[in-house]
Amino acid sequence: MARIKATVAYDGTHFSGWQVQPLEKAPTGRTIQQVVEEALTRFHKGREVKVSAAGRTDAGVHAYGQVIHFDTDISMPAEKWPEALLGHLPPDVQFVQAEYAADDFNAREQATGKEYRYRVLRRRQRDVFRRNYTYHLYGPLDIVAMREAAATLTGTHDYTSFCGTNTAIINKVRTIQEIELAESEDELEFIYRGTGFLYHMVRIMTGTILDIGSGKIQAGTAGDILAAKDRRRAGKTVPGHGLYLHRVDY
Amino acid sequence: MARIKATVAYDGTHFSGWQVQPLEKAPTGRTIQQVVEEALTRFHKGREVKVSAAGRTDAGVHAYGQVIHFDTDISMPAEKWPEALLGHLPPDVQFVQAEYAADDFNAREQATGKEYRYRVLRRRQRDVFRRNYTYHLYGPLDIVAMREAAATLTGTHDYTSFCGTNTAIINKVRTIQEIELAESEDELEFIYRGTGFLYHMVRIMTGTILDIGSGKIQAGTAGDILAAKDRRRAGKTVPGHGLYLHRVDY
Known part of the structure; x- marks a missing residue:
């Protein structure tokens, strides 16, 4: 048996997420974990293969660089995996890269x-071609205040105010090294780099910063919101379809 | 009654085309014409509204600038139409622009x-995010030969060799003013400007030029293919999902 570390990209539009969240009530459509495990199991001639991912993504959330690990008894050059699985994966999921990893490599724990x-x-106007890939928001935004x-929300903090209440996690201290706001033609991209993220954290932070930009939340109060450790003080949770798991580092 | 000229954009992925082609046998899924007419009819409180389009697009083909016309007895500033129809159109079709036109304006005939x-x-590698929006083709291409x-295929010619055989059109003389090949990062875009196009013409021309680029068809033979007036001499018909009706001029 050998352990494989693979980078997976997916268009989250037609998925209920990486897996159905443990605390979610109604299990709905297909999940990415499910189709990846099915593809691998088929490729292993029916022997069940389980995968583990660096981060669980919600319904509609996309990934350029989700990282997973799994064990295999098929011996082939690791870089062949993306092509080998092509015919087994649906068109909205793809293996981008694969390599051999240490037997105790863990995609989630070692990120x-x-x-x-x-x-x-x-x-x-909305854009029919980006309806599933961006969050459409029109109106003036105070980029300086945002x-x-x-900047206020970066650092090591207890991010309770920016954590969805539907979670079992107790320690909500995380480190966000950087939140970059990149403006291009008709888009604004938020880039978050951190050591770990809480449930809905990126979507609540983005919603809060946008609310500050639009004036719905007063500029200069981000520090107060953080200090309050109260989800109700932060802004809205923006929709999943604007979100991308871009990269995982080890 | 007043005539409206409107520009419509759509993501053709989940459509059988603008309308079911008259010569097609099996009528399949939804069509863009159908959902636009349904939206307009609903907006007119059930009075049936029919639309006419500049160009019929096939299954999977997209549009940034399809142009249509229809008649209405609703009096409102023409520029209000896109917003007025927002709630009546599905998310993959949108009115981009609208204006009043002469009573005899015809989107198809006057283009x-x-x-x-x-x-x-x-x-x-394929790209999950562009699977429905580009034609994926890997391998070296001789751009100079393409x-x-x-250049050989532009001008005024009988384009029989580049016309799908499934058509009732007799006169196959058309004028193509320009075929531009625009290279960017990992894409190659063909831009066709012409006065009129035959059934599948852009897809057959693109397939032929690509076949010349890959060496499947000998470089320098485009003129012979054109002169042969024989569909079998030209290259493959590339898939609809890479094609966009970009603009219609009047």
Whole structure:
């Protein structure tokens, strides 16, 4: 048996997420974990293969660089995995890269950092081609106030105010090294780099910074919201379809 | 009654085309014409509204700038139409622009030119995010030979060799003013500007130029293929999902 570390990309549009969240009530459609395990199991001639991922993504959330691990008794050059699975995976999931890893490699536990990105479409009209890939928001935004809030929210903090209440996690201290706001033509992209993220954290932080940008939340209060350790003080949870798990570091 | 000229964009992925082609046998899923007419009819409180489009697009083909016309007895500033229909159209179809037109304006008959674009994804791996929006083709291409072929295929010619056989059209003389090959990061975009296009013409021309680029068809033979007036001499019909009706001129 050998352990494989693989990078997986997926278009989350038609998925209920990486897996059905343990605390979610109604299990709905297909999950990415399910189709990946099915593909691997088929490729292993029916021997069940289980995978473990660096981060669970919610319904509609996309990934360029999800990282998983699994064990295999098929011996082939690791870089062949993406092509080998092509015919077994649905068109919205793909293995981007694969390599052999130590037998005790764990995609979730050994991740040292993650990068998430959140895309906002800033124009009056929606765009049929980006409807599942960006969050559409029109109106003036105070980018200076938003960058100030982003700077305030970086560092090592108890992020209780930015954690979805539907979670069993107790220690909510995390380190966010950077929150970058990148403006391009008609989009605003939030780039988050951190050591770990709580449930819905990127979506609540993005919603809060956007609310500060639009004036719904007063500029300069990001520090107060953080200190309050109260989810109700932060802004809205923006939709999953603007979010991307961009990269996982080890 | 007033006539409205409107520009419509759509993601063709989940459509059988603008309308079911008259010569097609099995009518399949939803069509863009159908959902636009349903939206307009609902907006007119059930009075049936019919629309007419500049160009019929096939299954999977997209549009940034399809142009349609229809008659209405609702009096409102023309520029209000896109917003007014928002709640009546599905998320993959949108009215981009609208204006009043002459009572005898005809979107199809009065079009003086059209621009189609065809996107080719040139990289080894497919891309989950562009699977429905580009044609994935990997391998070396002789761009110089392709540009030469593109130049040969412009002008006013009988394009029988580049017309799908499933058509009732007799006169196959058309004028293509320009075929531009635009290279970017990992894509190659074909831009066609012409006065009129035959059934499958852009897809057959693109397939032929690509076949010349890959060496499947000998470089320098585009003129012979054109002169043969024989569909069997040209290259493959590339898939619909790389094609965009970009603009219609009047």
